[in-house]
Amino acid sequence: MTQIKKRQIAxxxxxxxxxxxxxKRATQLALDIQLDFFEEPETLLEFMKSNEVETIISDLNLESMSGWLFIEVLFKTGFEGKLFIVTASIIPADRTKAKKEKRIQGFYEKPLSDSDLIQILTA
Incomplete structure (x- = not known):
């Protein structure tokens, strides 16, 4: 019997x-997904060398490199999955830039509403 692989979300x-x-919130939704969490972009990029990631949910305010630099590096790796921005940034230019970038599926502000969380995790 073939085992169905869970969607990999970072x-x-x-x-x-x-x-x-x-x-906690994602677990309550009981979706068939595998969540992996990363604090540093470099760690996620290294993880992706040996693991298939279908969806990435990224903050813009990161310590080791800006979220925008991470996104630039991510797309240079050939990543073709879905990318969502979830951030506390209230800078209007961030939202505008995200909307112009066709490879970004959505820009959401923290805290996420339940409907936004469901929309991201089921996309």
Whole structure:
């Protein structure tokens, strides 16, 4: 019998509290997904060398490199999955830039509403 593979979703946020909240809320939805959490973009990029990631949910405010630099590096790797921005950034230019970038599926502000979370995790 063939085993159905869970959708692989990576969450990049340097705030561990956000990881805990995100995992708890996602678990309550009982979706058939595999969530992996990363605090540093470099760690996620290394993980992707040996793991297939279908969806990435990234903050823009990261310590080791900006979220925009991470996105630039990510697309240079040939990533063809879905990318969502979930951030506390209130800078209008961030939203505008995300909307212009066709490879970004959505821009969401923290805290995520339940409907936004469902929309991201089921996309």
């Amino acid at each position: 969450v990049l946020d340097d705030d561990q509290i956000q990881h805990i909240l995100f995992r």
